[in-house]
Amino acid sequence: MNLRSIISTTLLALTVSGLAACAPRYESIDVVRRGGAEGAYGSGSEFELPEGGVLLFAAAPITDDSRPDYEDGEGELKLFIADPEVAQLIDGRHEGEWLMMGLAAGETELDVVIDDELQERIPVFIVEQMED
Secondary structure (H helix, E strand, C coil): CCHHHHHHHHHHHHHHHHHHHHCCCEEEEEEEEEEECCCCEECCCCEEEECCCEEEEEEEEEECCCCCCCCCCCCCEEEEECCCCCEEEEECCCCCEEEEEECCCEEEEEEEEECCEEEEEEEEEEECCCCC
């Protein structure tokens, strides 16, 4: 290999690794409660709602501090419930909004998928409705 080939290969490798370093890196999701049952809540670390209750929330991906934010169609966020017998999730009326319904007491997970890649599984707890 001559010197010119070595320099070209090195520059190409540095360019490709530099482009990869500029891509957003997932850290968590930002969850904002919009409404729902009393005591129902969600965060980037867990969700909890009563059996038979609902939680309306907005969510957006968060990147680590050293990377740019997801923007302009980057980082398409999709959420899925692992066990649909415990909870269900439907799209809200607005983009980035979801409605979670607690169907049966138990535990499941919320799969966080960005650009068709599983990023995280967040625990979801559906608690028994306490009778008065």
